[in-house]
């Protein structure tokens with residue numbers, strides 16, 4: 001089993017080009033199923049979740065190949081409409097292949113996606129929306145069997161909550177459906193816009209993405225295209241938090257500055273100097289960070305992103321004063337706090353609230369990554385801590401960060417994979 005060994009206490013300083021977005025690449029990979037032609041995806045991050053997605057595509061009959069950060073996916077012939085349970089369990093976002101397979105083949109059998117990492121993650125909104133579009137869904141023996149009689153039809157769908165995955169599944173199912181689909185209370189995350197940008201490049205007719213009401217006019221046929229995946233705003237938030245935690249200085253290139261605004265506006269309150277251009281973020285944090293006065297509430301975009309909660313917390317544990325987080329998206333997203341406490345942090349968690357009293361310093365410790373962003377938070381804390389930290393179970397971190405140790409070393413940090 002691989003581990004990360006971190007010798008902390010060095011200020012991160014340097015230039016880093018941001019990886020492509022995992023949460024954008026995954027639905028775009030699913031969407032290539034709808035084209036029936038070759039698609040070329042550039043700026044595709046090399047991550048274990050991306051390889052899991054390519055195994056799903058291969059299993060249903062597509063051909064995927066990778067060369068550096070370019071993925072070539074051909075979906076001319078689909079030979080299988082069931083996705084085996086072992087592939088569904090590899091990652092939670094396997095569920096977005098359901099909408100794409102329905103859009104392509106009109107049928108699909110899946111099982112419930114992955115285990116319980118951030119608390120319960122039901123798919124009731126996904127299934128209710130698909131039913132509204134004429135999909136017959138039967139759940140039995142752990143399998144979800146979806147069939148349609150004829151072409152799937154458009155529908156007016158109002159989501160009870162702006163779920164990212166449900167919005168993606170509806171879009172994927174609707175772009176080739178008969179007629180118009182309207183999604184009210186749609187998720188507004190930048191990755192939804194990237195998915196729609198890809199689909200438009202394939203000939204789909206979609207408007208309103210980035211707003212709460214998305215309108216899709218179904219097209220009988222789409223075509224292949226070449227598309228560049230957007231930069232990863234959460235990896236960006238992570239490297240900025242690491243730099244802030246170590247009182248360093250970074251020039252983050254290939255950044256999606258607009259999409260990161262909700263995070264940047266909070267980070268700036270710690271006293272860091274932040275300057276941005278269209279695609280570059282400069283951050284300097286010369287002295288001890290200040291705690292954030294206002295409660296940091298995670299919310300759907302354009303609110304503060306839940307995926308950046310853990311990494312910002314890692315920077316705030318050594319800030320001057322008390323910061324308070326309120327986690328509103330997932331029930332179980334403070335699992336990293338035990339490891340931070342083991343490193344010397346003062347954190348009290350009560351339900352959705354976490355109170356962080358800044359301490360003078362952290363000390364290295366042996367910790368275990370609990371989930372993707374929690375693991376990244378441990379890496380950030382380890383870089384700021386005195387002494388050596390060993391992080392195990394880094395398979396969680398590898399799901400979302402492309403060679404994290406190389407990125408950190410390029411900023412002058414001491415992180416090694418063993």
Ligand code: EPZ
Pocket residue numbers: 022023024026092093120121122123124125126127161162163164165166187306307329330331372373400
């Ligand atoms: C996406 O997950 C992201 N994953 C998550 O990133 C991110 O944390 C999340 O959106 C919120 O921004 C990908 O894009 C691959 P949701 P998703 O559906 O789509 C509840 C990371 O670290 N809900 O918006 O699963 C759900 O339980 C990952 O990169 C239902 O109740 O998130 C949760 O409480 C982790 N029923 C809330 O909605 C449903 O049918 C938001 O979930 C669907 C969701």
